[in-house]
Amino acid sequence: MSEQPALTIDDAQPQGEWTVVAQNRRVLKAWEGLVEKAPESASDCLHRLSTKPMERNPGRVFPLRHKKHKGAWEYEVTSGDRVFYIPDSDKKKVVVYYAGKHVTPAPYPPGI
Amino acid sequence: MTEEVFQDEVVRATDLNRGSGEVLNKAARGPVTIIRNDEAFALMRRDVAASWRKEASSATHLVELVWTALSHPATVAPEYRWITAFDSEQTLEMTTELMSAYRKAARDGRWGEFDTLLHEWSESGWAALSPELQEAFASQSDEVGIKNPTFPAE
Numbered sequence: 001m002s003e004q005p006a007l008t009i010d011d012a013q014p015q016g017e018w019t020v021v022a023q024n025r026r027v028l029k030a031w032e033g034l035v036e037k038a039p040e041s042a043s044d045c046l047h048r049l050s051t052k053p054m055e056r057n058p059g060r061v062f063p064l065r066h067k068k069h070k071g072a073w074e075y076e077v078t079s080g081d082r083v084f085y086i087p088d089s090d091k092k093k094v095v096v097y098y099a100g101k102h103v104t105p106a107p108y109p110p111g112i
Numbered sequence: 113m114t115e116e117v118f119q120d121e122v123v124r125a126t127d128l129n130r131g132s133g134e135v136l137n138k139a140a141r142g143p144v145t146i147i148r149n150d151e152a153f154a155l156m157r158r159d160v161a162a163s164w165r166k167e168a169s170s171a172t173h174l175v176e177l178v179w180t181a182l183s184h185p186a187t188v189a190p191e192y193r194w195i196t197a198f199d200s201e202q203t204l205e206m207t208t209e210l211m212s213a214y215r216k217a218a219r220d221g222r223w224g225e226f227d228t229l230l231h232e233w234s235e236s237g238w239a240a241l242s243p244e245l246q247e248a249f250a251s252q253s254d255e256v257g258i259k260n261p262t263f264p265a266e
Contacts (some may be wrong), residue, residue, distance in 0.1 A: 024254040033256055040249040046258060059228040065206070065236035066197060074235055079245070084245060096258065105193060105241030 016050030018087070020094045031099040035082055041077045048075070049094045070104040072097075120145055121156075131223060164220045174214055177230075178207055194237025206233050 022028035035042040046059065053073065056062050064072045064084075075083040077099075084098040119254055125148035128135050134252065138144050142155040180192040181203045196205060210233070213226040239245050244261055 005192075020258045021252055021255040022258055023248070026251070027248070027257050030165065043153060043260070046260065058225070058264055059231050062232045062235075064239055065202070065233055066240035067202060069236065070243075074239065076235075084248065092238065095255065097251070098245055101241035102243045103239055105238060 016033050016047065018044060018050045018053055018092050018094050020049045020096065022099075023097045025094055026100060027096055031083075031096060033045070034077060034083070034099045038081065041081075045075050045077050045083055047083060049083075049087075053085065053094045054089065116229045122147060124148075124214075165222050167218050170214060170223065172215070173230070177210070181207065194241065197237040202214035205218060209233075 012108055022031055031042075048057075054088050062074060064070075064074055072084060072086050075085065077083055080102055081100060082098070084094060085094050085096045087094045098110075120143040122145045123135050123138070126224055128146055133142060135146075139155045140157060143154055143160065146153040146155055174190070177195065180188055180195050181198075185193075185196045195203070209229055210226065213229050217223045217226045
């Protein structure tokens, strides 16, 4: 069985009008984990974030509906992985806040 | 016996045996009821049956959602817990959108938009309930650029 070619990160920013950044190094590390896990899907995601982050792809790329997340978007990288980001159309910048597994809710507090 | 059942054409089973081709041609245009003694069968195109099935299951799902939205959070089934993330204003917004999409889909038989809306609302609900995501959005900013992943040439 042949080995998969090693993945590398080049120094170039993704080609597109938008700058894509991670909120902090923790998010960057999570993003890199996603790249390792699903390189092509992550690459597609990055390409989309750098070119058309505010274009809805129904069911896959969409603005979050809850009022506390107004302005935030979800990208379904794979069936089990998500990226959450906020695009700023004035600055042409996308800030990624989360990259990783589908989020889970908190357990119900006792007494409810 | 020529009474209409469910507004479709009625055919005896013996007629089906004698002229199945003609009966199938009728069924291609609309549902046909086949009568055998006291039994009644429906013959229709497979895609028509699938569409009716989808309409029924979507209606059931919609009713479940509305009922859940009206229920106490502690009684909500785990798979519907995402609904509890929304207040009454947003719950009304959601059900209005879904109802509109349901009516449209029931008319034109295309369920993609209804399914998509349901998916996006549920994903948004789960996101709103996630402490991990809440922490992520509130985290301190220390921005760092995200670079291209590349694959070495083979």
